[in-house]
Amino acid sequence: MRRFTLLLAAAVAAGACSQSQPETAPAPAPAPVDSAAIRAREDSIRAAQADAERRAREEAERLRREAEAARAQLTADLAAMVHFDYDQSAIRAEDQAILDRKAAILAANTAVRLRISGHADERGSDEYNLALGNRRAAAVKRYLAGRGVTEARMDIVSYGEERPIAAGQDEGAWAQNRRAEFEITAGGADLRAPN
């Protein structure tokens, strides 16, 4: 009987406690809790979207840059100079790959036109060097024509010794100045890589 009374008292006490609880600690308003979660979720979605967009932009930018670099490389390959031995206009063996690459690019981009200019070092007579520069430009044109480039797409000019790119009166400077340069005069906007 005593044990029952104790249990009852505990039950009453517990009941009193459970009854008094809502009054002493009122439940917090549910609205604030819900809006924060929603905002967090929205933020998260926005962030994810922005992230995806940024990644897409970056990817597009990367592709654009790669394409641009590839085009720039094609342009650079078309513009790459070749050099000549003293008083010679023969294409050097080591320069054939440079010209072969040009021929391949020109085959893939039939609208491209090239202006080939021949140059000489300062030695030799000024007037003879004009003829020598012309012979060098023509030798390059002949080589490219032999690799299938239509002659009508190539113009040649000679600068003789009038436009050196290296100053100095030594073999190092002269070797740089004995050259043919290439200028794209048409169709160079959207170069396609050769297959």
Add this chain to the structure above:
Amino acid sequence: MTRRLLALLLCLPVPLAAQDRPVDQGIRIGIAYNPGVRPTLLVLPQAGLDSARAIVARDLDFSDRFEVVSVPSGSSPAGPTVNYRQYRVYGAQYGVDVIRGAAPGSARVRLHDLAQGKVLNEQEAALPDPSAAGFRMAVHRLSDEVVRWVTGTPGYAASRLAFVGSDGRLWRVDADGAGLAAVTAAGERILSPVWAPDGRRIAYTRFREGTGAVLVHDLLTGGRTTVPGTATGLAFSAAFSPDGRTMAFARADEDGGTDLHSADVAAQCCVRRLTVGRFADNLSPTFAPDGRRLAFVSTRAGPPQIYAMSADGTDQELLAPFNFGVDGPSNGPEWSPDGASVAFHREIDRAPQIFLLDVAARRNRQLTSAGRNEDPTWAPDGRHLAFVSDRSGQRQLWIVDIETGRVRQIRTSAAVRLPAWSRRLGAGTP
């Protein structure tokens, strides 16, 4: 920037030895290469006309025909009637003086035989004011007459040199180094100038981005005419025929060769191809004074050498002998006014040197050996050559007397190239 600076330097007034400075005073012992051939000439003192006398004295010195001696400054004027005995102490064969002419604004130049005590020859000419543009040339023409009286051939003082400056412009300068002036505008690049025989026009290549037309520039009007057959592509190394009607020039072809062509520049027509090089280049033509033959450069044997042909392109032959594999490339030929020789430059140990070919004997003679010497051009007297030399450290114009080997420099401040000497410039040439 450097180019602009050089152009600026070139434009600066150059101190010219003869212009302001008095001629060497007193007796000068020169290096007499041919003492028996080179007579001594005394410049007699006279009142007034000092600048004219100074110019005459220097012209006669530069003619390399005389040992020129001047009476010490402060000596009293010889007067219209010369007391010849007074000047015998100088040991000179000839005396020259410049006095006022009978007509106002004129001068009289006289050549005296000091030993025999008489006037050998004299000439009076209108002389502009010393500040006027035509003054120096008028005096030069009197000097050239004095040379003619003694030697039978006029001097070359009344002539000019055209050349390309480091700024790419065409410049001209009197044969004595005075009157340096630009002919073409800044920004244009000029190559291979050549004078027309009339002294009024200069032809040259206007070089633009690897192409160049040959233009004939009228110095009086400033007008320019494009030579037929040169409007497109690259044409260069033009040469006038002695009558000034025909122009020969080199043209770079699309197939890589360079060949000689001619055109009628009087009628502006009739372009003809003179050479068919195929695998060789033909360039730098120069007419013989009779107009019937042309000397030119060809690579038909490998390195460039000097060849000749008839003016119509036939009868081609090697002109200046060379040892194949031994002698270096030869370029820049110019036929002498008397037709007897062709000046050119040939590389010796990879440095160009001036050579003379005796056309009749087919023998070469090397004239220079110090430094790089190139692009010779004949004075109108056929005895002097101007050429470009770096012997002073920078490419400058030098003049050599081929008889004595005496050289002098024309100072132009900046580097020069491609000189061309005019004929004698008569009164009325610009």
